[in-house]
Amino acid sequence: MTIDERLASTGFPLPAIREVNLALHPTGISLGLGELRDFETDSKITESLIKSLNKNGMNYCPNAGLPELRYAIANAHGKEDENNYTDENVIITVGVQNAIYSTVKTLKKLGAKRILIPEINFGIYKKIPLEFGLKVETYRLNPDYGIDIDHLKNIINEDDIVIINSPANPTGRVLDSSEQTMLSKLFREKLKNGYVISDEIYGKLVYEGEPFVPFSCFYDRVITVSGISKSGASAGLRVGWIITNNKFLAKAIVSNNATIISAPPTANQYAAIPVVTGETAETLKRYNEILKNNRNNAIEFLKKMQIPYVKPRGSFYIFADLKSIVGEETKRFCIDTAKKENGVVVIPGGAFGANSKIRISLATLKLIDGMKRLTEAVKSYTHK
Numbered sequence: 001m002t003i004d005e006r007l008a009s010t011g012f013p014l015p016a017i018r019e020v021n022l023a024l025h026p027t028g029i030s031l032g033l034g035e036l037r038d039f040e041t042d043s044k045i046t047e048s049l050i051k052s053l054n055k056n057g058m059n060y061c062p063n064a065g066l067p068e069l070r071y072a073i074a075n076a077h078g079k080e081d082e083n084n085y086t087d088e089n090v091i092i093t094v095g096v097q098n099a100i101y102s103t104v105k106t107l108k109k110l111g112a113k114r115i116l117i118p119e120i121n122f123g124i125y126k127k128i129p130l131e132f133g134l135k136v137e138t139y140r141l142n143p144d145y146g147i148d149i150d151h152l153k154n155i156i157n158e159d160d161i162v163i164i165n166s167p168a169n170p171t172g173r174v175l176d177s178s179e180q181t182m183l184s185k186l187f188r189e190k191l192k193n194g195y196v197i198s199d200e201i202y203g204k205l206v207y208e209g210e211p212f213v214p215f216s217c218f219y220d221r222v223i224t225v226s227g228i229s230k231s232g233a234s235a236g237l238r239v240g241w242i243i244t245n246n247k248f249l250a251k252a253i254v255s256n257n258a259t260i261i262s263a264p265p266t267a268n269q270y271a272a273i274p275v276v277t278g279e280t281a282e283t284l285k286r287y288n289e290i291l292k293n294n295r296n297n298a299i300e301f302l303k304k305m306q307i308p309y310v311k312p313r314g315s316f317y318i319f320a321d322l323k324s325i326v327g328e329e330t331k332r333f334c335i336d337t338a339k340k341e342n343g344v345v346v347i348p349g350g351a352f353g354a355n356s357k358i359r360i361s362l363a364t365l366k367l368i369d370g371m372k373r374l375t376e377a378v379k380s381y382t383h384k
């Protein structure tokens, strides 16, 4: 078979999340967003971006990223986990997606064989390792979406790579410090030669209870990935980063990412500095207030519809179970509801490995209207 023949018979589909978002009718409301698009970006971010153009924003930066931003990240993360990081511990990437991609690529080249991911997960945790020929297995979550530590203990090998994600997409679950302590104990006992990749992209978006603490406060064989896409309401700038206490590993990742991106966009990295140094803290507080209010309102609607959910306290999603209404697979329901006039977008749980569920995004200023439309959609589905 030729390349063109294969091309004609092989689909390269867009991620399911994109597919449903694209189905949105012009009169529709989106409760499908994975970014704070409706929220105003802090002016310190935009000012820093504009100023960069009179500095060296239009030039290449080092492969590992802008030194000013790397120092800022080393400083901020070191204050939280009490490690002595320098710029050599930090790699700037094109969003967290690129951070995970280059990390997995590097670990595979260093001999990693298997990766463990949560059973309900952000889709790339599976897709990226599969692209590199790694074996992917899932570890179980408890009914409240916390990690089932006993199950993880039973399946883990000493040289595995384990991805954890707190606050989580799509469940909104935040691991508290006692859970992180238990998890780190397990890793110290069982994960002698492997690594944990901790995706902390929603770390600053916790709107209730104990604030999130980086996992590197509990365990040292951890590669932390984070960025400004969510907490900076600036996903389009595509700035993410990796921080590890192992400088040799950092250097290896820089080398492996250089063949993908060469270097990250210089100007955009200046925009990330105020987020990292905490200058946008007041704005973040406002985002979290809106998200909490939206979470409370969404729950009221779900209760009225008798739809089961687990109450989230971080990221900006609520994951609800539509099994009693639409059955085992929600994708058709989601596409139909998105396409309708005055419809609404919610994301089918199949995109995260949980077919009977839907992900409702709280990242909207039209939450109440969106939930009213979802109520209508559920009602008309029930009366079909």
Ligand SMILES: Cc1ncc(COP(=O)(O)O)c(C=O)c1O
Pocket (backbone or CB within 6 Å): 034, 094, 095, 096, 097, 098, 122, 165, 168, 169, 199, 201, 227, 228, 229, 235, 238, 239, 240
């Ligand atoms: C858990 C998680 N990790 C990573 C990403 C990707 O982030 P970025 O846009 O910075 O590549 C997302 C985006 O939705 C996410 O939800």
